[in-house]
Amino acid sequence: MSGVVVVGVDASASARKAAEVALDLAESLGASLHVVTGFESENAETFGAGSDRVTVYSGDSAQHVAESLAASRPNVQVTHFAARGKPADSLIKEAIRLDARLIVVGNRRMRGIGRLLGSVANSVAHNAPCDVYIANTYDD
DSSP states (O other), rough: OOOOEEEEOOSSSHHHHHHHHHHHHHHHHOOOEEEEEEESOEEEEEEEGGGEEEEEEEEGGGHHHHHHHHOOOTTTEEEEEEEEEHHHHHHHHHHHHHHHHHEEEETOOHHHHHHHHHHHHHHHHHOOOEEEEEEEOOOO
């Protein structure tokens, strides 16, 4: 294998698109894919009713996305990690720890007012220890 590609995810559709792009890049590079979720506080949502209820925690996003991606491309090694902290900081720390070749992030919050307030992509791009690929995750 030729290095590690790190991708940041949360429960959003935008993050899922970025993860799919990261999977394609990892496969092209002959690299493994490391899926990371950074969360500042543990939140839980419960879905369903009665005995068919399931609770999803904010830190579970990386595991769910990693399992789904691994099932779709068994030839790419996919791992996951959840870390308490700011998402951008979590991605950067994991990239440093793994000596990552590339970090992939989505471009959510890089338009309009989000551009002024900052985004994970912007923070990662300015502080990453490796190359950064900003995936277009907008539908338009």
